[in-house]
Amino acid sequence: MxxxxxxxxxxxxxxxxxxxxxxxxxxxxxxxxCVVDADEIAHQLTAPGGAAMPAITAEFGQTMQQADGAMDRAAMRQLVFTDSSARSRLEAILHPMIRTECATQLARASxxxxxxxxxxxxxxxxxxxxxxxxxxxxxxxxxxxxxxxxxxxxxxxxxxxxxxxxxxxxxxxxxxxxxxxxxxxxxxxxxxxxxxxxxxxxxxxxxxxxx
The missing domain is CATH 3.40.50.300 (P-loop containing nucleotide triphosphate hydrolases)
Known part of the structure; x- marks a missing residue:
């Protein structure tokens, strides 16, 4: 019914x-x-102290981290456009975190x-x-x-x-x-x-x- x-x-x-x-x-x-922005969430995850940074540096090395602790976006962009496996590895780290945070924010929407x-x-x-x-x-x-x-x-x-x-x-x-x-x-x-x-x-x- x-x-x-x-x-x-x-x-x-x-x-x-x-x-x-x-x-x-x-x-x-x-x-x-209420606007839930997946790109903004990704930026937060890869900002200084972002929750994704430990996994990113473990996977790609310290060269992908700037002095302030944020992901080096220019270096990562260059890497993923020349190495398809790098894109997949980065997405495997970020996408589950982004989906979880999107779901959390949507659940709070009033x-x-x-x-x-x-x-x-x-x-x-x-x-x-x-x-x-x-x-x-x-x-x-x-x-x-x-x-x-x-x-x-x-x-x-x-x-x-x-x-x-x-x-x-x-x-x-x-x-x-x-x-x-x-x-x-x-x-x-x-x-x-x-x-x-x-x-x-x-x-x-x-x-x-x-x-």
Missing amino acids: SAATHRNFIVGLTGGIGSGKSTVAQGFAAHGV SPYALLMVPLLIESAAYRARCDRILVVDCPPEIQLQRLMARSALSEAEARRIMAAQTSREARLAAATEVIDNSGEHAALQARIDALHQHYLLESAKPFVKS
Whole structure:
């Protein structure tokens, strides 16, 4: 017999690097929505004194640790792009910790729905399974490239390499339940955020029926 119950309603937020996920997340946060940011959690885990640093230095050596105790991101980025096994070893350390902290923060969320921001959401069946909706932030690759180069002071070749390592734009759009275009004016972006916020409030208010 089915019964209505209450649970956290989760909107997964993703998009290609440089698409503007953080800007969109800030727009929802301004409405009082709890935002759980997997990237921010990863930064905390690899900051000075971060919980992942002992395992990272044990696996990769002290050369991957800066003088202040944080992970040397530039050195690690170079390593994982030239050594696929290094990427897998780093993910084996970080991903379980990130998932655990995401779950903890989502469980504490008090807003009608929560936003789970994960760059690799489409690639992860575990994250997708947690989400009631998938919101993809989209913009043309040329704009992505310009933003990434400007933000991270990367060469065009480096930026293109990072973009190519992610899932395709087509795959992200195919997985989306909603899409938000971040290639135009901020006013248009904010209007779309406002409309989606109202939509998600309505969706989250519906009773969840468990078989």
